[in-house]
Amino acid sequence: MFPTFTRSGLAIAFIGLTSANNVQGFNHPISNDIECAADSYVSFIHNSYTYNAPLHKFTDIAGSFFNVSWYGGTAVTSTTGTDNVPGATRSGPFVGTIFNETLTAFEKGSDVLLFSYHGKGFTFIPEPTYPALRWDGYSETLRFQSICSGKATHIDLITYTCSDNQPLTYTVWSTAHTSSFDGLAQTLGATILAGDCLCA
């Protein structure tokens, strides 16, 4: 089913699922469950990144639900509700359609920033070389965590999507995540933290 997953990749992904559920139990005023229709299949994507720059450098740019100028090559063009308060919505242009996302959880502390949101489904063509892809809805949890005594930042994402093509859904999200976070780090002059905190 997931040909690109190694055994350890799966183990990491399941740990991720458990912690997402814990977060959901305590902090989600709105359920983050994804239920797929009969002809639609749930896939989850777990990506993580670690960079050599303090948390606040990332959250200065990525700390607002209403501003995605750094993410996915798009922009927010309309909002409802209050920024960073669950129930708020954001919309904008995305690959020939309009994305509509609702914030389901927000957590901010001195060493962590977390967003969870639901997105409505749409059909799109990810790239000229790919077939049309139908997403029937998705939810994503994005967490920025301060590490190495504040010198570095660990970012992880868990994205659940109902779609008609699991492998392509995996590729599209992973590519969007990696280009967005590497791009954000590059803007900050941060490098990938390859080893342990001694390198930070």
Ligand SMILES: *[C@@H]1O[C@H](CO)[C@@H](O)[C@H](O)[C@H]1NC(C)=O
């Ligand atoms: C969104 O964030 C970017 C980066 O911090 C900033 O330059 C831009 O002005 C912000 N846009 C809005 C509409 O606040």
Ligand SMILES: *[C@@H]1O[C@H](CO)[C@@H](O)[C@H](O)[C@H]1NC(C)=O
């Ligand atoms: C998002 O909302 C806009 C405005 O209501 C609508 O035109 C668009 O089709 C919606 N997109 C999705 C994916 O539901």
